[in-house]
Amino acid sequence: MNRQDLQLLTDQAKEKKNSCKHTICVCCGASCISSGSEEVLKKLEEEIKSRGLENEVAVIPTGCMGPCNQGPLVKYMPENTIYQKVDCDNIARVVQSQLIDKKPIEDLLLFADSREKPFLNAEEDPFFKKQLKVALLDCGDINPETIEDYFTRDGYKALSDVLFRMSPEDVIAEIKHSRIRGRGGAGYPTGMKWETVYKYVSDQKYVICNGDEGDPGAFMDRSVLEGNPHRVLEGMAIAGYAVGASKGYAYIRGEYPLAIKRFELAIKQARKNGLIGNNILGTNFSFDVDVRIGAGAFVCGEETALIASIEGKRGTPKPRPPFPAESGLWGHPTLINNVETFAGIVPILNKGGEWYSEIGTPKSAGTKVFALAGKINYSGLIEVPMGTTLREIVFDIGGGIQGGGTFKAAQTGGPSGGCIPAEHLDVKMDYEALVNLGSIMGSGGLIVMDQQSDMVDVARYFMEFCMDESCGKCVPCRVGTKMMHDLLHKICAGNGTRIDLDRLEELAVYVKETSLCGLGGSAPNPLLSTLRHFRQEYESRITTPGVKKELQPQS
Amino acid sequence: MTTITIQVNGKQLATEPDKTILEVCRANDIEILTMCHLKGVMDVGACRLCLVEIEGINKLLSACTTKVAANMVIRTDTERIKKYQRITTELFFAERNHVCSVCVANGKCELQQLGYKVGMDHIRYPFLYPKCELDSSHAWYVIDHNRCIMCTRCVRVCNEVEGAHNWDVMNRGTQVRVISDFNSPWGESVTCTSCGKCVHACPTGAIWPKAIVQGQLEKKPGIINELVEKRKMKL
Numbered sequence: 001m002n003r004q005d006l007q008l009l010t011d012q013a014k015e016k017k018n019s020c021k022h023t024i025c026v027c028c029g030a031s032c033i034s035s036g037s038e039e040v041l042k043k044l045e046e047e048i049k050s051r052g053l054e055n056e057v058a059v060i061p062t063g064c065m066g067p068c069n070q071g072p073l074v075k076y077m078p079e080n081t082i083y084q085k086v087d088c089d090n091i092a093r094v095v096q097s098q099l100i101d102k103k104p105i106e107d108l109l110l111f112a113d114s115r116e117k118p119f120l121n122a123e124e125d126p127f128f129k130k131q132l133k134v135a136l137l138d139c140g141d142i143n144p145e146t147i148e149d150y151f152t153r154d155g156y157k158a159l160s161d162v163l164f165r166m167s168p169e170d171v172i173a174e175i176k177h178s179r180i181r182g183r184g185g186a187g188y189p190t191g192m193k194w195e196t197v198y199k200y201v202s203d204q205k206y207v208i209c210n211g212d213e214g215d216p217g218a219f220m221d222r223s224v225l226e227g228n229p230h231r232v233l234e235g236m237a238i239a240g241y242a243v244g245a246s247k248g249y250a251y252i253r254g255e256y257p258l259a260i261k262r263f264e265l266a267i268k269q270a271r272k273n274g275l276i277g278n279n280i281l282g283t284n285f286s287f288d289v290d291v292r293i294g295a296g297a298f299v300c301g302e303e304t305a306l307i308a309s310i311e312g313k314r315g316t317p318k319p320r321p322p323f324p325a326e327s328g329l330w331g332h333p334t335l336i337n338n339v340e341t342f343a344g345i346v347p348i349l350n351k352g353g354e355w356y357s358e359i360g361t362p363k364s365a366g367t368k369v370f371a372l373a374g375k376i377n378y379s380g381l382i383e384v385p386m387g388t389t390l391r392e393i394v395f396d397i398g399g400g401i402q403g404g405g406t407f408k409a410a411q412t413g414g415p416s417g418g419c420i421p422a423e424h425l426d427v428k429m430d431y432e433a434l435v436n437l438g439s440i441m442g443s444g445g446l447i448v449m450d451q452q453s454d455m456v457d458v459a460r461y462f463m464e465f466c467m468d469e470s471c472g473k474c475v476p477c478r479v480g481t482k483m484m485h486d487l488l489h490k491i492c493a494g495n496g497t498r499i500d501l502d503r504l505e506e507l508a509v510y511v512k513e514t515s516l517c518g519l520g521g522s523a524p525n526p527l528l529s530t531l532r533h534f535r536q537e538y539e540s541r542i543t544t545p546g547v548k549k550e551l552q553p554q555s
Numbered sequence: 556m557t558t559i560t561i562q563v564n565g566k567q568l569a570t571e572p573d574k575t576i577l578e579v580c581r582a583n584d585i586e587i588l589t590m591c592h593l594k595g596v597m598d599v600g601a602c603r604l605c606l607v608e609i610e611g612i613n614k615l616l617s618a619c620t621t622k623v624a625a626n627m628v629i630r631t632d633t634e635r636i637k638k639y640q641r642i643t644t645e646l647f648f649a650e651r652n653h654v655c656s657v658c659v660a661n662g663k664c665e666l667q668q669l670g671y672k673v674g675m676d677h678i679r680y681p682f683l684y685p686k687c688e689l690d691s692s693h694a695w696y697v698i699d700h701n702r703c704i705m706c707t708r709c710v711r712v713c714n715e716v717e718g719a720h721n722w723d724v725m726n727r728g729t730q731v732r733v734i735s736d737f738n739s740p741w742g743e744s745v746t747c748t749s750c751g752k753c754v755h756a757c758p759t760g761a762i763w764p765k766a767i768v769q770g771q772l773e774k775k776p777g778i779i780n781e782l783v784e785k786r787k788m789k790l
Contacts, residue, residue, distance in 0.1 A: 318599070318600075319600035319620040319621075321621070321622075468728055469727065470727060470728040471727055472724070472728050473599070473705075474600075474601045475603055475643050476642075476643065478728060478729055479683075479729065482683065506642075507642070510638075513639070514643070515603070516603065
């Protein structure tokens with residue numbers, strides 16, 4: 001395929017799309033599928049067929065639309081009306097009133113308890129209104145299993161523009177100009193990373209997409225891979241061109257079978273169309289991608305452990321330096337970026353680095369995808385500009401606390417992050433602000449907790465996770481997390497003493513500073529942040545040995 | 556050959572680039588504690604005893620894996636480092652069942668010496684008392700997981716020097732164990748050549764030859780590097 005062929009295919013796909021007056025999108029992300037959306041899709045197709053509307057109405061499966069706990073979700077386009085918790089039994093009724101009578105059934109529309117009434121146009125719901133989709137763009141609007149749907153959104157146009165109009169230096173300059181930072185958690189400037197890999201001279205370089213999302217409560221990468229796999233693939237190919245790599249690996253965890261299936265399908269379709277493989281679009285640039293399936297070890301999200309895992313070795317981290325950019329996969333310069341980072345590349349190149357850099361805060365440009373979970377009315381997937389306050393995320397977008405409860409804290413960054421208490425609800429969410437509060441941005445998990453949550457138990461839970469997931473290579477992480485977990489368990493059970501608490505604090509700082517990799521280095525964060533913001537809960541639990549419980553001093 | 560200068564604990568040292576901080580310090584009689592380091596095999600930076608402070612870098616780096624660079628200012632003797640070395644040592648002892656009085660390596664054990672060096676007079680953490688196996692199925696040697704500190708020196712020497720790769724590691728966290736082949740008894744190993752290098756590489760009483768009684772173990776960890784150097788000369 002050459003450039004003209006791509007244009008032709010794009011035009012054909014768009015024309016076909018426009019010939020349908022209506023599109024019914026059925027969310028077929030993993031979450032909606034688990035509540036029965038595949039059945040809904042089948043029933044809807046039958047219903048449309050039985051009414052003889054198949055030339056006017058297209059029924060397509062899509063990726064995640066956002067409010068996952070309300071699934072299965074069905075969206076009627078172009079009205080943008082979303083029905084929630086769709087039941088196979090009332091499909092006929094909804095099709096009749098929505099498509100024929102043009103009267104949406106309000107009782108069945110997407111609705112959070114805290115809102116006054118549902119919105120006929122979902123875009124007016126604050127859940128969607130306050131979002132800005134860049135990495136999630138088109139996710140929930142197109143069928144992720146066909147390349148034609150991706151063409152309708154100018155798919156692979158960015159790759160074609162890059163190959164024909166830009167040098168690798170230009171691409172890197174554009175990415176640097178956009179000020180995008182790594183979305184995997186650490187927030188390292190992506191453009192600088194690309195430049196470093198580009199500068200190392202080697203006959204073989206690699207691009208790795210890190211899809212080993214292991215934090216409890218996080219599902220951003222999964223949803224992007226399930227909802228728009230071609231976008232990630234295109235981003236990887238562009239990265240390959242920029243840094244001079246000819247081979248890419250997508251490392252996706254085995255717990256994401258649907259993401260793996262759809263990404264592998266995307267690779268197959270792109271390869272068939274000559275959009276990856278040898279001499280892409282007739283140029284000298286060749287780039288191929290393979291999927292590697294992770295076995296679900298949290299530590300394999302750490303880049304050096306991930307590389308070891310791809311090499312077929314035990315997934316344990318290595319001390320850095322040397323960094324993967326210098327000596328990565330099989331000793332070659334390697335670029336590793338997160339799924340979400342790669343998903344952001346195409347919009348940056350289509351709309352320009354300038355456009356992206358103007359979104360967000362001075363130090364953190366662009367948007368961030370968060371996975372909302374916990375005691376919140378809309379739990380699911382959102383994307384907001386950096387600098388959006390936590391209050392807006394929880395109360396406007398998320399629709400507030402479930403059952404009218406009180407907000408106590410939000411946990412960000414999973415087992416590597418910390419808790420943000422209610423007094424900091426107005427924090428503008430970006431990399432620096434969260435670090436200042438003792439938490440981290442992390443990959444974007446955001447767990448909302450209400451007044452019933454026990455913060456010591458939260459710290460214990462995350463410590464248990466880190467203890468179980470420690471690879472066992474270095475002493476501080478292997479034994480230190482076990483000791484901290486046991487101490488937390490003791491305090492939770494009401495048997496902890498002042499000495500235990502002191503020891504816990506000493507160990508936390510020790511493990512943070514001496515561990516070999518980021519897993520151990522950040523494992524004490526949930527403990528340290530709950531100690532900082534909720535110390536009272538620890539103090540009220542500890543006892544003085546030999547003194548009866550009722551006589552204990554209540555500090 | 557180029558020479559660079561670095562500063563360690565306030566002392567100026569001249570050295571060649573491409574050496575690790577550990578190599579330079581040892582060559583200049585500056586003590587750095589290690590457990591997982593063994594001359595002759597690759598360094599992994601796992602025991603975290605050799606951590607040093609480097610000016611301008613906010614993280615502590617392991618001396619065994621970090622190369623020196625011109626004008627590096629290094630400190631190996633700060634209170635923070637000493638405190639962390641002591642905690643690490645205590646965690647080693649608390650993790651498994653290190654009972655020196657009945658151990659074959661008593662008096663010749665690197666872990667025991669480490670305890671003396673950091674001035675460990677008691678252990679502040681609860682002992683974990685894990686249930687560990689002892690495998691005496693091999694005709695000549697025994698592996699006692701109670702004494703193992705997971706330095707993986709045996710794993711590396713078997714893989715890199717002997718080329719047999721009998722040893723590897725299984726499981727995660729405190730459940731990690733050194734295993735023979737795919738976790739079969741050592742005596743049934745199809746890869747072990749019975750060369751005995753792991754016996755000398757082991758810093759504690761975890762791997763030892765049979766027919767040895769308490770405190771009688773003689774280990775020569777230096778033999779590994781001797782072998783490696785001799786091979787280089789032959790080449």
